[in-house]
Amino acid sequence: xxxxxxxxxxxxxxxxxxxxxxxxxxxxxxxxxxxxxxxxxxxxxxxxxxxxxxxxxxxxxxxxxxxxxxxxxxxxxxxxxxxxxxxxxxxxxxxxxxxxxxxxxxxxxxxxxxxxxxxxxxxxxxxxxxxxxxxxxxxxxxxxxxxxxxxxxxxxxxxxxxxxxxxxxxxxxxxxxxxxxxxxxxxxxxxxxxxxxxxxxxxxxxxxxxxxxxxxxxxxxxxxxxxxxxxxxxxxxxxxxxxxxxxxxxxxxxxxxxxxxxxxxxxxxxxxxxxxxxxxxxxxxxxxxxxxxxxxxxxxxxxxxxxxx
Amino acid sequence: xxxxxxxxxxxxxxxxxxxxxxxxxxxxxxxxxxxxxxxxxxxxxxxxxxxxxxxxxxxxxxxxxxxxxxxxxxxxxxxxxxxxxxxxxxxxxxxxxxxxxxxxxxxxxxxxxxxxxxxxxxxxxxxxxxxxxxxxxxxxxxxxxxxxxxxxxxxxxxxxxxxxxxxxxxxxxxxxxxxxxxxxxxxxxxxxxxxxxxxxxxxxxxxxxxxxxxxxxxxxxxxxxxxxxxxxxxxxxxxxxxxxxxxxxxxxxxxxxxxxxxxxxxxxxxxxxxxxxxxxxxxxxxxxxxxxxxxxxxxxxxxxxxxxxxxxxxxxxxxxxxxxxxxxxxxxxxxxxxxxxxxxxxxxxxxxxxxxxxxxxxxxxxxxxx
Numbered sequence: 001x002x003x004x005x006x007x008x009x010x011x012x013x014x015x016x017x018x019x020x021x022x023x024x025x026x027x028x029x030x031x032x033x034x035x036x037x038x039x040x041x042x043x044x045x046x047x048x049x050x051x052x053x054x055x056x057x058x059x060x061x062x063x064x065x066x067x068x069x070x071x072x073x074x075x076x077x078x079x080x081x082x083x084x085x086x087x088x089x090x091x092x093x094x095x096x097x098x099x100x101x102x103x104x105x106x107x108x109x110x111x112x113x114x115x116x117x118x119x120x121x122x123x124x125x126x127x128x129x130x131x132x133x134x135x136x137x138x139x140x141x142x143x144x145x146x147x148x149x150x151x152x153x154x155x156x157x158x159x160x161x162x163x164x165x166x167x168x169x170x171x172x173x174x175x176x177x178x179x180x181x182x183x184x185x186x187x188x189x190x191x192x193x194x195x196x197x198x199x200x201x202x203x204x205x206x207x208x209x210x211x212x213x214x215x216x217x218x219x220x221x222x223x224x225x226x227x228x229x230x231x232x233x234x235x236x237x238x239x240x241x242x243x244x245x246x247x248x249x250x251x252x253x254x255x256x257x258x259x260x261x262x263x264x265x266x267x268x269x270x271x272x273x274x275x276x277x278x279x280x281x282x283x284x285x286x287x288x289x290x291x292x293x294x295x296x297x298x299x300x301x302x303x304x305x306x307x308x309x
Numbered sequence: 310x311x312x313x314x315x316x317x318x319x320x321x322x323x324x325x326x327x328x329x330x331x332x333x334x335x336x337x338x339x340x341x342x343x344x345x346x347x348x349x350x351x352x353x354x355x356x357x358x359x360x361x362x363x364x365x366x367x368x369x370x371x372x373x374x375x376x377x378x379x380x381x382x383x384x385x386x387x388x389x390x391x392x393x394x395x396x397x398x399x400x401x402x403x404x405x406x407x408x409x410x411x412x413x414x415x416x417x418x419x420x421x422x423x424x425x426x427x428x429x430x431x432x433x434x435x436x437x438x439x440x441x442x443x444x445x446x447x448x449x450x451x452x453x454x455x456x457x458x459x460x461x462x463x464x465x466x467x468x469x470x471x472x473x474x475x476x477x478x479x480x481x482x483x484x485x486x487x488x489x490x491x492x493x494x495x496x497x498x499x500x501x502x503x504x505x506x507x508x509x510x511x512x513x514x515x516x517x518x519x520x521x522x523x524x525x526x527x528x529x530x531x532x533x534x535x536x537x538x539x540x541x542x543x544x545x546x547x548x549x550x551x552x553x554x555x556x557x558x559x560x561x562x563x564x565x566x567x568x569x570x571x572x573x574x575x576x577x578x579x580x581x582x583x584x585x586x587x588x589x590x591x592x593x594x595x596x597x598x599x600x601x602x603x604x605x606x607x608x609x610x611x612x613x614x615x616x617x618x619x620x621x622x623x624x625x626x627x628x629x630x631x632x633x634x635x636x637x638x639x640x641x642x643x644x645x646x647x648x649x650x651x652x653x654x655x656x657x658x659x660x661x662x663x664x665x666x667x668x669x670x671x672x673x674x675x676x677x678x679x
Binding site for chain 1: 616
């Protein structure tokens with residue numbers, strides 16, 4: 001490891017420990033730092049050129065070093081959470097429901113870890129994984145599953161009757177986690193320069209491309225049922241344009257978007273509504289723009305309002 | 310914003326002086342020993358002196374900074390003035406002077422000096438101490454909003470000042486227009502008793518004194534030719550329970566009469582305590598009921614909207630209480646919730662305005678610390 005990267009890490013460690021970044025997940029913190037580099041390059045460059053830091057480096061040569069160091073620090077923190085999650089905490093009990101046969105879970109878990117590592121290789125993959133991985137890490141989306149099963153309303157109907165996932169809510173939570181985890185896998189198959197910020201709006205990918213990605217992923221993770229892979233990739237499509245999208249895909253799409261900017265422990269100002277209720281209400285207004293299922297948003301909004309989330 | 314040591318000291322002194330004022334009234338009503346009441350009077354004087362010095366220092370500092378007018382008219386300087394110098398001059402100052410001078414020069418000279426008026430002014434002026442509560446009000450930070458604090462401060466100032474002025478001025482006016490007050494009856498009794506006893510012959514004086522003493526409970530002591538002919542209480546009781554302005558002395562020829570003045574003081578203490586309770590009640594209602602209401606219906610929604618306009622990542626909606634939804638503020642909030650936030654979210658999603666929550670100042674500090 002070049003000595004500059006070590007030096008950069010020391011600087012970034014201090015930056016990452018800033019209280020303003022508290023409550024964010026590793027990928028969110030990384031995104032915040034990258035935004036800082038982008039917006040304050042002109043101020044940072046002369047300061048980092050001082051003798052204490054990198055006196056010989058220009059900003060253009062220093063930036064890749066900083067980014068490499070930042071990715072390594074993020075990976076360290078991220079895998080400290082996701083390695084044990086994928087190796088044991090993630091429940092794969094739904095596999096036997098879907099395949100009607102025994103599935104070697106250890107192999108599936110190893111394949112998932114390898115796939116996630118590949119996704120996180122590229123800056124684009126890291127960026128689009130921020131929302132889904134934050135949703136899993138913060139876990140807030142799973143408490144909605146409990147409420148959905150309690151109420152047995154629209155979303156429950158869509159999951160159990162339309163998508164025909166007749167299983168317990170714990171299995172549904174597992175499917176939602178896998179859907180979120182694989183949602184960003186499409187970035188492995190995009191050509192360079194294809195993406196800007198379209199993952200945040202409706203119809204990131206279109207049907208033919210989605211089919212191509214699903215086929216490729218099937219080969220990559222053959223032990224995973226195709227319905228799960230389809231759900232994950234369809235989570236990137238607009239429900240407005242594709243009414244066949246699975247309920248779990250629609251949920252994953254909403255939660256990935258919700259948790260992209262989610263901040264744990266955020267103090268709710270007096271006079272303001274709760275974070276989830278606010279977010280779902282805004283999303284209801286923008287549902288066409290984001291390609292969300294409005295009925296799902298309505299139900300999630302009601303849950304957030306009633307539960308004070 | 311953290312309060313300075315001086316501000317904390319002032320707030321502490323205000324709370325103590327209000328406590329002292331209440332205890333002083335209770336002490337009169339409960340007939341506490343004179344030694345305790347004397348101590349309370351000294352404390353009252355020290356507090357009045359403290360607030361007078363505080364006002365003069367504040368005024369001087371404001372003058373030096375060229376802000377004397379601003380301090381006096383807009384910084385509650387006029388309250389500082391009313392609640393300090395008049396109290397020292399008309400309330401605790403004369404009391405302490407009287408005590409240090411042995412009581413007699415001020416309080417014991419008889420009606421010619423108009424004891425009643427002096428003591429009455431002293432007690433009415435004490436009400437001004439309640440105005441100091443306003444100094445606490447402006448120290449209280451009910452909300453983070455400057456606007457809420459100013460509004461509550463204005464209302465509290467208006468209500469309390471009006472109350473205190475009405476009570477103090479009103480009490481004088483009412484007495485001048487009303488019929489026979491307790492005070493008038495008191496002085497008429499004193500006058501007639503003095504006349505009766507003065508006219509009584511030496512042989513029937515003792516019997517007359519005993520008769521009068523039975524119907525006039527505030528006749529304390531009668532001396533004739535330098536000898537005690539009537540004593541309602543023993544000398545120990547008199548020494549421990551009576552201060553220099555708890556009795557009234559009258560001389561008619563060789564006859565010396567002492568009257569208990571405490572019934573009138575008790576009446577004034579009752580009124581003073583009542584005013585204090587009314588003002589305190591009003592203040593508590595303003596602070597605990599009105600201030601939160603103002604915050605909920607005006608400043609809190611404005612604060613949330615302002616934050617939403619300023620901070621790109623802030624996306625919390627304004628909470629609209631159903632029974633206030635017709636208020637202009639909440640109609641504005643509805644527009645903010647329904648129109649602005651969705652638009653802002655879409656703009657953010659399009660990557661038009663990417664910003665970090667990390668403030669540059671915090672990052673710059675990192676370099677300063679090395």
